[in-house]
Amino acid sequence: DAGITQSPRHKVTETGTPVTLRCHQTENHRYMYWYRQDPGHGLRLIHYSYGVKDTDKGEVSDGYSVSRSKTEDFLLTLESATSSQTSVYFCAIREDGGNTEAFFGQGTRLTVV
């Protein structure tokens, strides 16, 4: 199995509080992604990174920010959580951006109350 770990696995937080989710990899892959999974929407890309300090927005980036200061860590921050951000969040890694396989973490279930 690819070495990819998400933390925390579950979190309940209150509306308006900041939340940071962490994705850690031991594969030294260049590309890292954050997705959210919601019923009826499948997986939607939030942000991705193609190197240290190199990030770009996905289709649902509003309300989210990311940082990648080291190859192995990709952080997703909800600056002020809202109920619409209740979701399951998945991190994925890829060796390159073309035709290589993406490996997924186990997911983080976030509930904003």
Added chain:
Amino acid sequence: GDSVTQMEGPVTLSEEAFLTINCTYTATGYPSLFWYVQYPGEGLQLLLKATKADDKGSNKGFEATYRKETTSFHLEKGSVQVSDSAVYFCALSDPVDSGYALNFGKGTSLLVTP
């Protein structure tokens, strides 16, 4: 931008039935195409892929052929098992048009009954 459309689910089949899950895509470049599977409570894992037109990806009895003329990548299996019950996602990667993103369809839930 690039996009993936796959058939709505859920799909319910009896064991040993034939499976087809349709997937079509829109892309301006020459994307690579993937099928991922998600078992309950888990992350996604690659099922198969194809990187150019007319390529056939196959794994665990599943197959899909990259059809550029119909912009399709339909998933098929000749005889499904109860253990195939999962959610299946079609995805594409198109560095020319979408940079390094990996874009997914909405997923198709499959339930196989004994």
